[in-house]
């Protein structure tokens with residue numbers, strides 16, 4: 001095979017920004033195949049007998065040599081996500097198995113493991129920088145968790161467990177999806193639709209028509225299920241849907257879709273795997289690469305939070321019950337009434353329309369507000385910049401120091417498109433690093449570049465001949481700030497080692513800290529005033545409207561907190577203090593957790609574990625607590641600004657930049673936090689922000 005050169009294949013041109021103006025789907029196969037070959041050849045060379053195991057000759061050389069593949073494949077993955085036309089999907093899917101295989105083999109390569117270990121045991125290790133030492137430690141940890149240290153006779157069993165676990169997880173999701181799809185409720189009496197919004201009725205009507213039936217068809221998918229639980233006046237309809245939803249993939253449905261046996265099986269295998277690796281249980285394994293240090297620490301954290309949230313949750317529920325009796329004539333509020341009653345109370349108390357709020361958040365005003373927050377907080381400058389783009393709607397910006405030194409650049413792709421993956425996300429195009437000595441680039445530092453992607457509505461319509469700007473809901477503004485927080489983590493890093501620069505190497509339960517931190521600014525009155533301007537009148541958002549938004553923000557935060565804690569505690573105990581081989585069932589454990597923390601206990605036939613895909617099919621096994629954990633960290637960091645008396649306090653902003661954003665994964669997250677806050681995390685700020693304080 002003849003080698004392709006960057007001049008023939010723009011995907012291989014990694015000298016600067018991705019060549020979005022030139023890269024075509026037909027470039028993918030030749031470029032990625034070649035990079036895979038190069039990477040494999042490099043690994044063989046670096047691990048051949050007699051090859052040097054020093055930082056420069058092994059670890060740095062490996063990072064250098066593998067970066068082109070990850071950057072080029074990153075571009076392909078990005079285009080697949082934002083421009084999912086058949087040609088790109090085909091190009092991506094064609095190479096995906098080969099790329100996945102390459103990385104899987106990498107994780108199993110014992111020669112690589114041995115080389116990292118050799119560095120760790122050499123005299124050189126003590127002379128490496130802390131960031132370099134951390135990279136070596138992380139690599140060894142990951143190889144170890146992948147079973148690299150097991151005895152040869154144990155390896156086949158370990159491998160078999162891993163494979164079976166991924167099959168069981170896949171089956172768990174499939175069963176859940178099939179069970180979700182298997183149920184539908186056909187309503188023929190229009191009176192039963194009372195209370196439902198027009199678009200929900202319309203969708204239900206179309207769904208029935210599609211089946212060749214008259215009436216309205218409701219399903220267990222969120223866009224159909226949620227409005228029914230929130231708005232349907234028909235208690236019968238709500239009860240029916242609730243029961244179907246709560247018993248998905250359980251013994252109450254078809255046996256072949258029952259997840260109960262899978263749960264037991266997954267728990268047994270995870271425990272066996274953990275014990276082979278020398279841990280008592282799976283929760284301990286899950287915490288190895290996280291910020292939390294031990295199972296008791298997380299249990300204490302959750303239980304402490306539960307105790308503090310409880311009085312507020314009890315108040316929430318008492319208020320709901322009273323409202324249900326008084327205003328809705330529901331003497332006994334049942335589980336299927338809770339969403340409905342909550343919505344009615346929310347409307348009665350804080351009625352405001354999302355549509356009204358939206359008129360105040362125009363794209364340019366929001367962006368300039370966001371940029372000003374970043375500039376003031378971190379002492380940097382944001383400016384428009386130019387680059388080849390994948391779509392005309394995409395914008396490109398640069399971040400500089402006040403002296404004009406480039407720090408990083410980012411793409412902003414705000415609007416939804418039919419060919420774009422849903423949701424919002426930050427991704428890395430280029431990661432900061434010190435270039436290798438032989439590099440031809442003029443700058444010794446490779447500057448980071450990020451993709452910020454959202455799915456907001458594009459500008460619609462015109463007025464007096466002028467196109468109207470795009471308008472964002474407050475939730476969308478929060479989303480933009482959130483993703484920008486991830487972006488800043490990536491862009492403002494000062495780490496020179498790629499493997500721990502930006503978000504690389506940051507513990508999973510700490511990675512949401514900067515993103516959730518940035519959300520706080522969307523609730524600062526001074527910021528909201530600055531970044532709102534009515535599309536027609538130019539007036540900032542009225543204070544009275546903002547007050548309603550603030551009040552609604554913390555509606556039922558006590559109840560919601562306890563619910564999250566219930567899930568987290570159940571998950572953690574299931575993977576630590578529960579022996580699937582012994583007496584007692586998963587449901588008994590859930591019952592125990594509920595007796596301890598819940599204020600709202602669902603009916604006995606509820607089969608929550610059977611649809612808890614986060615922990616049985618996603619990556620959240622013994623990690624569900626991460627949601628609350630990261631919220632505590634971000635709220636506590638924001639608390640430092642509150643204590644300073646100014647959300648834009650310069651010293652605090654610089655400290656946040658220097659101790660958290662700039663350091664990234666080069667140091668353990670707890671050390672970053674302590675360096676910023678001068679102490680360990682405390683839950684008080686989160687409780688205060690959630691309105692859970694007694695005055």
Ligand SMILES: [Zn+2]
Pocket residue numbers: 482486512515
């Ligand atoms: Zn996030």
